[in-house]
Amino acid sequence: MEQHYNDLLKKLKSRSDIDPNREFSSELRQKLIKRQHNTTNSSSLATILTIPVTLSVFVFLVMVTTGQSIGLKHAAQLISDKEKYLETTMCIVLMFCLSLFISFIYFKGFTKGRLVYLTFSLSFIAWVGNLIYAEHDHKEDSIEQSGYNETFDNEIVNPLMMKQDQQQDGEEEGQ
Amino acid sequence: MKNPYAQLSNGLCFVFLDLSFFGIPDILPDFMGYLFFAYGIYLLPSFHNLKRWSKNFAIILIVVSFILELTQWLGVKTFWEIGIQFIQFLLIVFMYYLFQLLLHIHQEKPLESKTFKTYQIFMACMLCGFVFHAFAINIDAHIQKTVNFIGSLLQLFAFILFMNYCRASQRDEQKMNKPKIHSL
Numbered sequence: 001m002e003q004h005y006n007d008l009l010k011k012l013k014s015r016s017d018i019d020p021n022r023e024f025s026s027e028l029r030q031k032l033i034k035r036q037h038n039t040t041n042s043s044s045l046a047t048i049l050t051i052p053v054t055l056s057v058f059v060f061l062v063m064v065t066t067g068q069s070i071g072l073k074h075a076a077q078l079i080s081d082k083e084k085y086l087e088t089t090m091c092i093v094l095m096f097c098l099s100l101f102i103s104f105i106y107f108k109g110f111t112k113g114r115l116v117y118l119t120f121s122l123s124f125i126a127w128v129g130n131l132i133y134a135e136h137d138h139k140e141d142s143i144e145q146s147g148y149n150e151t152f153d154n155e156i157v158n159p160l161m162m163k164q165d166q167q168q169d170g171e172e173e174g175q
Numbered sequence: 176m177k178n179p180y181a182q183l184s185n186g187l188c189f190v191f192l193d194l195s196f197f198g199i200p201d202i203l204p205d206f207m208g209y210l211f212f213a214y215g216i217y218l219l220p221s222f223h224n225l226k227r228w229s230k231n232f233a234i235i236l237i238v239v240s241f242i243l244e245l246t247q248w249l250g251v252k253t254f255w256e257i258g259i260q261f262i263q264f265l266l267i268v269f270m271y272y273l274f275q276l277l278l279h280i281h282q283e284k285p286l287e288s289k290t291f292k293t294y295q296i297f298m299a300c301m302l303c304g305f306v307f308h309a310f311a312i313n314i315d316a317h318i319q320k321t322v323n324f325i326g327s328l329l330q331l332f333a334f335i336l337f338m339n340y341c342r343a344s345q346r347d348e349q350k351m352n353k354p355k356i357h358s359l
Binding site: 087088091092094095098099102103105106107109111112116119120123124126127130131133134137 | 257260264267268271275278291294295296298299302303305306307309310312313314315318322
């Protein structure tokens with residue numbers, strides 16, 4: 001019996017005293033730290049924002065210098081009056097959302113950091129985007145107007161011609 | 176010694192007021208305004224890096240606005256209109272750095288809270304005004320005027336606020352520099 005206890009004590013002494021939970025938690029912590037470290041290094045908010053801003057600036061500069069257009073207008077082309085109204089509403093909603101976001105950031109009291117830089121980059125993106133869209137819209141309108149002049153202007157729709165016709169009709173009826 | 180806040184307020188006056196809107200030739204060119212800004216920053220009592228950066232920024236803006244004025248005199252319209260909005264954005268970024276410097280100078284001083292409040296309202300109004308002007312390009316003609324007017328009103332409010340702040344800072348500096356007369 002005594003020998004049995006001695007053996008047991010020896011076994012206990014030789015046992016590697018490892019707490020599995022503790023080991024697991026430390027491993028998990030290390031993993032989490034590694035992952036967090038990786039994410040902050042690879043894709044921070046600054047890098048995510050810098051790429052589209054730089055691209056938009058380059059596109060804009062190319063457009064201004066070469067006078068060429070990009071075929072983005074067809075994707076966002078709106079035809080009917082209802083859609084035109086929707087477009088204006090969207091513009092106003094976006095404008096107010098951005099303004100509210102900017103007001104929120106500054107009235108909250110941020111002086112530095114990502115959110116402050118975000119307000120600058122978002123307003124710059126909004127300006128560049130609007131300029132590009134206006135450029136396309138203007139080109140589209142000028143094409144439509146030239147088509148209208150060629151087909152209808154001299155025949156039916158010209159209001160001056162219609163007025164003259166009506167006056168002639170009235171004179172004939174009077175005679 | 177010349178007061179830096181007077182130079183800063185003169186600078187914003189030159190940048191903001193455009194007399195060509197009233198049919199008068201613009202005798203307050205923007206680049207002169209940025210020159211005043213650079214001189215005002217030079218006079219500010221600080222050795223922080225922000226002072227150097229904002230002064231260099233002002234010098235860059237002097238060059239850019241001078242080129243823009245030149246394009247206006249030569250009559251290059253497309254570059255002028257885009258350039259005006261672009262320099263407006265650069266002015267907002269510049270004012271952000273200037274406020275950072277002012278916040279650093281007024282840290283734990285009587286005008287700290289006033290500087291901070293002016294920073295908050297000025298930046299919000301200027302950026303919102305810029306966003307309003309940016310979106311006004313694509314809005315219907317009858318709403319466009321209203322949106323442009325609101326944007327201009329916001330920026331005018333920010334301008335008045337900064338002037339008020341400069342006046343308060345000027346008075347504070349004069350009070351600090353006043354020699355104290357001891358009673359006998």
